[in-house]
Amino acid sequence: MAPLIELRKASAGYAGRAVLHDIDLTINAGECVAVMGRSGAGKSTLLHLLHGRLADRVALIPQAAALVKTLSVFHNVYMGRLDRHPTWYNLRTLAFPARREVAEITDVLDLVGLADKLFERAGTLSGGQQQRTSVARALYNGRPIVIGDEPVSALDRVQGAEILSKLCARHDTAILAMHDIPLALAHTDRVVVIEEGRIVLDAPSRMIAAADLVPYYGG
Amino acid sequence: MAGDRAMTASSLVLPKLGYRSVTALFVLVAAVALALSDLAVSALDPWAEMRRLVSGLLRPDLLSIEAMSVVWTVAFAVLGVAIGAGTGLLLALAFARLRAVRLLCAFLRSVHELFWALLLIQVTGLSPTTGILAVAIPYSGIFAKVFAEMIEEADLSAERVLPPGTPIVARFAYARIPELAPQFWTYTLYRLECGLRSTLVLGFVGLPTIGFHLDSFFKQGHYAQAAALLMSFYVLIGTRRLWARPATIPLLIVASILVLPEAIGGGSTLTNLLRFLTQDIVPSPLRGADLLAAATWANFGAWLWPIVSKQAVPGVIQTLVLSQVALVAMGAIALTLFPFICRRFAGRVGQVLGRVALVVVRSTPEYMLVYVLLQLLGPSMLPAIIALSVHNGAIVGYLMGRHADVLEYRPDAPKGLNLYCYETVPRLYGQFLAYVLYRWEIILRESAIFGILGIATLGYYVDAAISEIRLDVAVVLILVTAALSMAVDAFSRGLRRQLRIDTMPTRLSEAPSEARLALPLRNQDIACKA
Numbered sequence: 001m002a003p004l005i006e007l008r009k010a011s012a013g014y015a016g017r018a019v020l021h022d023i024d025l026t027i028n029a030g031e032c033v034a035v036m037g038r039s040g041a042g043k044s045t046l047l048h049l050l051h052g053r054l055a056d057r058v059a060l061i062p063q064a065a066a067l068v069k070t071l072s073v074f075h076n077v078y079m080g081r082l083d084r085h086p087t088w089y090n091l092r093t094l095a096f097p098a099r100r101e102v103a104e105i106t107d108v109l110d111l112v113g114l115a116d117k118l119f120e121r122a123g124t125l126s127g128g129q130q131q132r133t134s135v136a137r138a139l140y141n142g143r144p145i146v147i148g149d150e151p152v153s154a155l156d157r158v159q160g161a162e163i164l165s166k167l168c169a170r171h172d173t174a175i176l177a178m179h180d181i182p183l184a185l186a187h188t189d190r191v192v193v194i195e196e197g198r199i200v201l202d203a204p205s206r207m208i209a210a211a212d213l214v215p216y217y218g219g
Numbered sequence: 220m221a222g223d224r225a226m227t228a229s230s231l232v233l234p235k236l237g238y239r240s241v242t243a244l245f246v247l248v249a250a251v252a253l254a255l256s257d258l259a260v261s262a263l264d265p266w267a268e269m270r271r272l273v274s275g276l277l278r279p280d281l282l283s284i285e286a287m288s289v290v291w292t293v294a295f296a297v298l299g300v301a302i303g304a305g306t307g308l309l310l311a312l313a314f315a316r317l318r319a320v321r322l323l324c325a326f327l328r329s330v331h332e333l334f335w336a337l338l339l340i341q342v343t344g345l346s347p348t349t350g351i352l353a354v355a356i357p358y359s360g361i362f363a364k365v366f367a368e369m370i371e372e373a374d375l376s377a378e379r380v381l382p383p384g385t386p387i388v389a390r391f392a393y394a395r396i397p398e399l400a401p402q403f404w405t406y407t408l409y410r411l412e413c414g415l416r417s418t419l420v421l422g423f424v425g426l427p428t429i430g431f432h433l434d435s436f437f438k439q440g441h442y443a444q445a446a447a448l449l450m451s452f453y454v455l456i457g458t459r460r461l462w463a464r465p466a467t468i469p470l471l472i473v474a475s476i477l478v479l480p481e482a483i484g485g486g487s488t489l490t491n492l493l494r495f496l497t498q499d500i501v502p503s504p505l506r507g508a509d510l511l512a513a514a515t516w517a518n519f520g521a522w523l524w525p526i527v528s529k530q531a532v533p534g535v536i537q538t539l540v541l542s543q544v545a546l547v548a549m550g551a552i553a554l555t556l557f558p559f560i561c562r563r564f565a566g567r568v569g570q571v572l573g574r575v576a577l578v579v580v581r582s583t584p585e586y587m588l589v590y591v592l593l594q595l596l597g598p599s600m601l602p603a604i605i606a607l608s609v610h611n612g613a614i615v616g617y618l619m620g621r622h623a624d625v626l627e628y629r630p631d632a633p634k635g636l637n638l639y640c641y642e643t644v645p646r647l648y649g650q651f652l653a654y655v656l657y658r659w660e661i662i663l664r665e666s667a668i669f670g671i672l673g674i675a676t677l678g679y680y681v682d683a684a685i686s687e688i689r690l691d692v693a694v695v696l697i698l699v700t701a702a703l704s705m706a707v708d709a710f711s712r713g714l715r716r717q718l719r720i721d722t723m724p725t726r727l728s729e730a731p732s733e734a735r736l737a738l739p740l741r742n743q744d745i746a747c748k749a
Contacts, residue, residue: 048630051630051631055631058631060629060630060631062629062630062631066628066629068641068642068645068646069646070238070645070646070648070649071641071645075641079633079641079642082633082637082641083633083637087635087636087637090636090637090640090641091636091640094640094641
């Protein structure tokens with residue numbers, strides 16, 4: 001299978017300070033990859049780097065749910081496709097959503113269990129519900145690759161598992177930063193572990209046991 | 220719970236107020252007001268006059284500047300603001316504790332500088348005292364409120380760790396003053412800018428400031444001379460940070476006292492004050508009458524009724540009509556303008572140009588703008604609506620742009636109009652409403668004042684009463700104006716609480732900016748509540 005993206009000796013950082021060093025990483029289309037590691041290890045930077053390279057094919061789930069809290073759940077999800085409609089249509093949707101979009105978005109919200117919150121203001125939702133709205137926005141966006149920074153961190157394991165399987169099923173390729181070891185092993189094909197800005201483990205999930213990953217989280 | 224039940228009951232009766240419904244309500248009221256307002260352009264050839272104005276403004280006659288009028292404008296402003304700030308500071312200490320002080324301050328600031336000037340002229344004549352006090356009196360009310368708010372919002376964590384039993388003076392000197400002094404200074408120095416605008420405008424009622432000469436230049440169509448004078452005023456405002464600093468203030472105060480002009484006529488202030496308080500402003504049926512006799516009060520009623528029905532009520536209606544239209548127009552202008560000073564939409568260069576334009580518009584006194592527009596367009600409400608909405612729209616637009624610049628968007632955020640409609644405006648809308656509702660009372664006071672220029676708002680009737688030397692009537696009408704402005708202030712505050720935007724910044728000092736992180740003391744601006 002053709003690689004979707006290949007990084008060779010890549011480095012990245014902010015404000016002149018390198019966060020990632022010597023990254024060699026190939027991701028193939030169709031893979032569902034978990035990016036793991038301690039906070040501050042460089043997961044978000046790696047996702048940022050990948051997003052930069054793949055931008056127009058990516059549906060993004062940023063770390064903070066990044067919702068517009070004064071708009072409804074419907075509008076926040078609709079934002080995933082703003083670029084596919086003419087501006088006048090987007091303006092119209094702000095005030096008078098068309099039946100077609102309402103139906104489509106209700107379906108998407110059904111997947112994350114939020115269909116009953118369709119026209120509630122995003123600001124009134126709980127943290128977990130906001131995160132699911134953010135996931136719904138990516139699902140509705142529908143681009144082939146999903147990049148998510150801790151997309152299920154505010155959910156319990158059952159909900160998290162459900163959301164993960166939907167993300168992997170609805171997008172060809174998924175690259176997701178995660179910290180829950182069992183969840184990652186159960187729902188992704190491959191685990192990439194980063195420590196202090198370097199890739200220290202890159203293996204298929206089925207070849208790894210939970211105990212192999214614990215050292216990277218200890219202390 | 221009983222409280223919960225009460226809340227459910229009230230939410231059944233009243234529709235829940237949200238950003239949308241409040242906006243719709245204000246737009247609806249403004250539409251009705253617009254239908255009631257007179258917007259005719261009655262000037263025969265506004266374009267010809269406009270051409271003369273613009274060509275005059277482009278060729279300022281710098282040699283004609285009356286230097287002393289500029290000096291006096293500064294002197295009145297420096298002394299007025301200094302006295303206002305000093306008094307305000309003292310009042311602020313009692314502000315939180317004494318309801319009487321809060322009411323006094325609310326009253327002082329609800330009467331516009333020009334109304335204070337018109338009353339003071341009766342006592343102290345066309346003298347420097349009038350010019351200074353007309354600024355100092357309302358400003359002390361404003362300073363008291365703002366200083367009190369700053370004291371209340373100050374970070375008092377240092378004070379909490381002081382050992383128990385620390386004397387109150389030491390407490391203040393160590394934990395409060397160092398925290399507050401920089402804010403107080405910044406605000407006071409910024410207020411000086413508002414003070415300069417106020418003293419300029421005082422010239423229009425006869426005091427020897429820039430406005431006095433502007434009035435005659437505009438009346439005679441000497442636009443080149445007017446332009447030179449205006450330019451000197453912009454330079455004054457633009458260079459404020461160079462000449463008005465904590466270190467130069469004592470010098471400025473001494474110099475201001477030394478250059479004050481002599482009073483013109485007027486006689487003894489004390490005699491005037493006594494006459495003013497015991498004769499002039501006492502309702503005429505009560506002067507020297509038997510206050511216990513029923514007939515006196517019947518006369519009083521007969522005196523009061525026509526004032527209320529023929530002047531106060533129509534004046535209040537017209538004032539509200541003007542202010543509601545101007546308020547919504549201001550909001551629309553602010554929402555349209557702010558992307559132009561926002562880096563994300565306008566780019567670096569656009570942002571700088573936009574800011575300069577908005578600051579120039581903001582520095583132009585609204586009163587003068589209305590005055591000029593009335594000459595161009597003829598008498599109607601249109602000039603006042605334009606001036607109020609453009610001036611205040613520039614201020615709110617400037618603030619909104621600053622907020623928009625520090626918003627953090629997600630990496631895959633949309634662009635252009637989509638970003639504006641789906642991200643920027645929805646996220647800032649609460650803040651926008653906080654600014655608009657805060658400026659409501661300011662616009663209302665200005666609307667009343669524009670009556671002096673011939674628009675039939677409350678100021679029109681006040682001015683008429685004063686020129687007929689019926690000061691008792693003028694005082695009744697000024698009290699009505701003050702009550703109206705206090706009512707709008709209270710209503711706006713309640714509305715902001717309902718919408719839960721009452722803790723959002725309304726003063727310019729609280730506007731976020733990138734520069735502020737690096738230079739915390741050099742706050743760019745603080746909103747003018749004038």
